[in-house]
Amino acid sequence: MAAGTTRQIAHFDLDAFFVSVERLKNAALNGKPLIVGGSGGRGVVTAASYEARRFGVHSAMPMKLARRLCPEALVISGDMESYSHYSRLVTEIISDRVPVFEKASIDEFYLDLTGMDRHFGCRSFTDELKQTITGETGLPISWALATNKLISKVATNEVKPNGQLEVPSGGEKRFLAPLTIQKMPGIGKETGQLLLRMGVETVRTLSEIPMLMMFNLLGKTGIELSRKANGIDESPVIPYHDQKSISTEQTFSSDTIDLKFLHSRLVRMTESIGFELRKxxxxxxxxTVKLRYANFDTVTKQRTIAYTALDHTLLQQATQLFEQLYDRRLLVRLLGIRFTHLIPGNQQISLFDDSTAQVRLYQAVDSIKNRFGENLLQRAGGSFAERLEEKKSR
Structure with a gap:
């Protein structure tokens, strides 16, 4: 970027994305309070329509509480395959028109339009893109245009649903000033309560606190919040095509046709990179599953799936690919697995049919692995391969 060039960053956010997809599939749901998530007694809210949000329903809330707050709401278990499909449609539309964009999650994007105003207005382009997305997919979407990612995201949240806003260069602090501190990204529940006890209720007040005081209060986080409160954010738009894969492969100490061993090795490898995915x-x-036979022929098979980071879902898909790929007449020399099409997100997004207990189980297992190493906990099928390899190497 040339010196002195003002950045132009647009943030696009699909409005109540899961709810909007469900309404595309069933128009009878339009205008009604709708909750997407686990329908069981211990289920979790994954998404809520704006009609349900007026009653205090929000994502990650226990379904029992959501039903008490909004007893008239319709509850749908969710369809991750449909949501992934529409997310990819929107991604393709943006990719065809914008050279540099970041897919920040399944339903939001940052677009770097810097320099585009020399050819045509960035605001006109952004508005035209919104109309194209809605016209081609039927999904409502909101956007904001500003000089950095922070301002554009906060501004989008302010104009949703189905809104648009441009915050001009130089107007960042003025835009943020009247907002409550809870609307500032990076301020969680505990930090927010601490600031409120200090009498800091608005971003304007936060921006007036000396940076040294913020550092003494919150360390490096305090410095970052001080910069944000003053509208400063230099974080780049990370090009979507630069998202790396997560993979692992193993060449065995001896070629094998032992199906039980191959399956258990696949379990162990999938668990390992699944854990890395969540980290x-x-x-x-x-x-993608990869096999190399004893004659060095290498074959791969891949499958596009609903976005996930959950081991049991990943294992099911990997096992099916392996079964389709494996030629039982040949010895196997190498086995590999790779995850691609990566986007930011967490396992909560896939837990439509899972209970809060299962959410906590994943969190607990990952916590133990982070603390003591990922080999401490693993499925029995995966540990079989470890023992067999050790025996062969003796």
Missing amino acids: QNRLTGCI
Whole structure:
């Protein structure tokens, strides 16, 4: 970017995305309070329509509480395959028109339009893109245009649903000033309560606190919040095509036709990179299984899947690919698995049919793995391969 060039960053956010997709599939749901999530007694809210949000319903809330707050709401278990399909449609539309964009999650995008105003207005382009997305997919979407990612995201949240807003260069602090601190990204529940006890209720007040005081209060986080409160954010738009894969493969100490061993090795490898996926707070939308036979012929098979980071879903898909790929007449030399089409997100997004207990189980297992190493906990099928390999190497 040339010196002195003002950045132009647009943030696009699909309005109540899961709800909007469900309404595309069933127009009778339009205008009604709708909750997407686990329908069981211990289920979790994954998404809520704006009609349900007026009653205090929000994502990650226990379904029992959501039903008490909004007893008239319709509850749908959710369809991750449909949501992934529409997410990819929107991604393709943006990719065809914008050279540099970041897919921040399944339903939001950052577009770097810097320099585009020399050819045509960025606001006109952004508005035209919104109309194209809605026209081609039927999904409502909101956008905001500003000089950085922070301002554009906060502004989008202010104009949803189905809104648009441009915050001009130089107007960042003025835009943020009257907002409550809870609307500032990076301020969680505990930090928010601490600031409120200090009498800091608006971003304007937060911006007036000396940076040294913020550092003494919250360390490096305090410095970052001070910069944000003053409208400063230099984080780049990370090009979507630069998202890396997560993969692993193993060449065996001896070629094998032992199906039980191959299956258990697949379990162990899938668990390992599934754990890495969750550590990076990402979801995968594509799985590839790779086999190399004793004659060095190498074959792969891949499948586009609903975005997920959950081991049991990843294992099911990987096993099906392996079964389609494996030629039982040949010895196997190498086995590999790769996750691609990565986007930011967490396992909560896939838990439409899972209970809060299962959510906590994944969190507990990952916590133990982070603390003591990922080999401490693993499925029995995966540990079989470890023992067999050790025996062969003796």
